[in-house]
Amino acid sequence: AQSVTQLDSQVPVFEEAPVELRCNYSSSVSVYLFWYVQYPNQGLQLLLKYLSGSTLVESINGFEAEFNKSQTSFHLRKPSVHISDTAEYFCAVNTGFQKLVFGTGTRLLVSP
């Protein structure tokens, strides 16, 4: 069965510092990978996705993630975070059966 591991439940960081949120997955087949963001009291929004092609994918607000097949990872990075990036981030994998498997989430806390 496919699974997603987000080892860090909470990541505190100061504003303008870099951040990396880790995601590892297990699957024996080709995968599609996603990062979703959830702001307080809201639903999930897609942040970025890897379907095929370039292993480095970027979002419009400065986040990027790199698909690493050998390490089965899809870590999310941002070189300089803002207060407004405070949210919970979920990594998810879709293995082709129209279902997503989510990680347990990482809460990013950005302080001034």
Place this chain on the structure above:
Amino acid sequence: NAGVTQTPKFQVLKTGQSMTLQCAQDMNHNSMYWYRQDPGMGLRLIYYSASEGTTDKGEVPNGYNVSRLNKREFSLRLESAAPSQTSVYFCASSWTDNEQFFGPGTRLTVL
């Protein structure tokens, strides 16, 4: 274009009461999903519908039933609510194995 809408936004039930959570999407998506979100557990799939007229169990289906009323609407029913069903419920829809689009959620408390 409203995307995915859910009603109600909040609900408080007593143990044993029943209720139906409503979900609708206007994106002409084939697939629809119900998830529950609990602290520290991420999102867990309750039921999904790959197309109109079909439904399948997800990871945590016990205590729930679903109806795919038509292509737009997918409802989740709790026949006899229990405190363990206190959670935030999200409906989602998708066209393919690509991204899923989520509704704003229903916060349910069972006393």
